[in-house]
Amino acid sequence: xxxxxxxxxxxxxxxxxxxxxxxxxxxxxxxxxxxxxxxxxxxxxxxxxxxxxxxxxxxxxxxxxxxxxxxxxxxxxxxxxxxxxxxxxxxxxx
Numbered sequence: 423x424x425x426x427x428x429x430x431x432x433x434x435x436x437x438x439x440x441x442x443x444x445x446x447x448x449x450x451x452x453x454x455x456x457x458x459x460x461x462x463x464x465x466x467x468x469x470x471x472x473x474x475x476x477x478x479x480x481x482x483x484x485x486x487x488x489x490x491x492x493x494x495x496x497x498x499x500x501x502x503x504x505x506x507x508x509x510x511x512x513x514x515x516x
Contacts, residue, residue, distance in 0.1 A: 423447075425513040427478050427485065432456050433513060444490075444512040452511045456480060460487050476511070489513050 423445055425433040435451035457476040466473055472493035478485045490512050 427456070427488075428480065428483055430456065430480060432478060432489075433511065446512045449511065457489055457511070 423433075423435060423438050424431060425447070431453070433447040433452040435447055437451075438445040438447055440446075456478050458479055460475040460477050462474075466475065474491045475487040476489040476491075478488045492512075
């Protein structure tokens, strides 16, 4: 699976984890230099899964809140002890 944003490969792997229609990419497969932590909203702070959104940017273009991570404890409970999304990134580009 590959995420392409404005012609740039942001993430690529054959080992995503699918959860709730999102594909989560292992940290090593994501080009983190394109991601900047987005400020947390009130809804983010209320989220019981400690969601963190990221803006995707190349310095001249920007897509707000277009990727996210979820807290390890939540995903381990949902997926089982041998699978977790700790630091995995889901691309939700529009």
